Amino acid sequence: MKTITYLSDTGCLEIQGASLLYKHHVTANHITLTALALSLFTGLLLVLVAQPILFLLLPIVLFIRMALNALDGMLARECNQQTRLGAILNETGDVISDIALYLPFLFLPESNASLVILMLFCTILTEFCGLLAQTINGIRSYAGPFGKSDRALIFGLWGLAVAIYPQWMQWNNLLWSIASILLLWTAINRCRSVLFMSAER
Numbered sequence: 001m002k003t004i005t006y007l008s009d010t011g012c013l014e015i016q017g018a019s020l021l022y023k024h025h026v027t028a029n030h031i032t033l034t035a036l037a038l039s040l041f042t043g044l045l046l047v048l049v050a051q052p053i054l055f056l057l058l059p060i061v062l063f064i065r066m067a068l069n070a071l072d073g074m075l076a077r078e079c080n081q082q083t084r085l086g087a088i089l090n091e092t093g094d095v096i097s098d099i100a101l102y103l104p105f106l107f108l109p110e111s112n113a114s115l116v117i118l119m120l121f122c123t124i125l126t127e128f129c130g131l132l133a134q135t136i137n138g139i140r141s142y143a144g145p146f147g148k149s150d151r152a153l154i155f156g157l158w159g160l161a162v163a164i165y166p167q168w169m170q171w172n173n174l175l176w177s178i179a180s181i182l183l184l185w186t187a188i189n190r191c192r193s194v195l196f197m198s199a200e201r
Helices: 017-023 028-048 052-078 084-107 113-137 148-164 166-200
Strands: none
Touching: 028 052, 028 084, 052 084, 052 148, 084 113, 084 148, 113 166, 148 166
16 A cells, blocks of 8 residues: 655655655666666676576566666656656666667577567667657557567566576577567557547647
8 A cells, every 4th residue: 555645845755665765865867777777787797698597687687677667757757856868868778778688688599690689679669669659749659569568578588488498599589580570560559659649639
């Protein structure tokens, strides 16, 4: 159950862990940069030590990253910390973090480099199309079926799978191909949402 208290100086809502961060002057941008640094460090480690067993870290780091993303959004909204810099850090941080955490798949045995690069390109394209909706209609599109949280779930589970069962890496390229198709589908859906919203106006 959420504990909600209004702080008279800013009107910030005291919600569970967010209140502690707010009282210690931790801002939404600090949380965003922490998530980015964690992703970059983990990605670099997985590239430099390309051992399947280390991919056990991936689901853990992806979970922490998603939690930090939710927390920075909460701080920004409830504590009046929404800024242009924050928006830039949030969007660029998400894309850079995705690349940092998913690029190491390229260095796994049985992975086709071209397919992994294609998948990363489609990931960037998907986020670009989401931002395109905001540019045109003022509302960012989060249409699926393969958004950020979906990717975190699937790739986190796959990292866990190949760490425990290395023989499953023979299916790497199939997963990258399916992921690329789903990402393109997502990009198309986000562009369609732009057209539908424009038509309704």
